[in-house]
Amino acid sequence: MRVAVLGAAGRMGSTVCQAVDAAADLELVARVDVGDDLAVVGEAGADVAVDFTVPSVTEANVHTLLDLGVHAVVGTTGWDDEALLRVRRHLDRADGIGVLVAPNFALGAVLAMAFAARAARWFESVEVVELHHPDKVDAPSGTARHTAEGIARARRAAGLGPVPDATTQQLDGARGAVVDGIHVHAVRLRGLVAHEAILLGNPGEQLTIRHDSFDRTSFMPGVLHAVRSIGARPGLTVGLEHLLDLG
Ligand SMILES: NC(=O)C1=CN([C@@H]2O[C@H](COP(=O)(O)OP(=O)(O)OC[C@H]3O[C@@H](n4cnc5c(N)ncnc54)[C@H](O)[C@@H]3O)[C@@H](O)[C@H]2O)C=CC1
Ligand SMILES: O=C(O)C1=N[C@H](C(=O)O)C[C@H](O)C1
DSSP, X not given: OEEEEETTTSHHHHHHHHHHHHOTTOEEEEEEOTTOOTHHHHHTTXXXXXXXXXXXXHHHHHHHHHHHTOEEEEOOOOOOHHHHHHHHHHHHTSTTXXXXXXXXXXXXXXXXXXXXXXXXXXXXXXEEEEEEOTTOOSSSOHHHHHHHHHHHHHHHHTTOOOOOOOOOOOOTTTTOEEETTEEEEEEEOTTOOEEEEEEEEETTEEEEEXXXXXXXXXXXXXXXXXXXXXXXXXXXXXXXXXXXXXX
């Protein structure tokens, strides 16, 4: 299988290039970074392109890949419902092509999100705290947004109301961002890579579900699994959980 990497000079892109290079069944045929023409992906005969670029360009990259007939595995964050809908519509005209948009490829992070959604219906309170390196450009993390959305969906399905919160006075931002009714807090600290804690509370007890990526190699098994699987999954898939039978 022939693989192109977009954002190849970045922290994630360079790690993906190493992982693809080291995989006997994959061939790295194009390394693309800022200023390069995406046409090289088609010229190199790539079957799949992996995108770890920046939120401001990732959607345009995916549309170009679809025009080139190349499957896409996207780890870049910053996607909203409108952008996903535009890709879905484009896919209607791109027969047999698959696109995966996944906010986190670490298997432990995907499991943490699944566990949190499973636990959510049994707890009155829940908040999400994400902690990252300070070079990250978006907040809250894509993972935290996806986590909060999964929790909110599970709470709605169980008929739970809003989380309790008596706050009537606050400094702006003191209670974090609110994603689908769930409070999400973002920490940026030198030395960190990517971490998330989901705090679930009931009278007299707390459950904490925590995941830590200490190194970007943690994302590689999930990325390679997606690269190998996406060709058999036409259309748009959001979240690696759907490729791991956890969705
Ligand atoms: N889904 C997941 O498991 C993970 C997702 N991420 C996300 O991946 C993205 C990248 O993260 P990092 O590698 O840490 O960032 P980074 O800043 O180290 O790398 C981004 C790279 O994209 C390049 N780039 C910018 N515009 C481009 C364009 N138009 N075409 C091609 N390349 C372009 C930059 O020059 C840079 O080399 C972020 O959105 C981050 O949140 C990060 C880690 C894991
Ligand atoms: O920017 C990062 O580093 C990460 N971004 C993703 C996110 O926003 O969720 C995944 C992981 O947390 C690392």
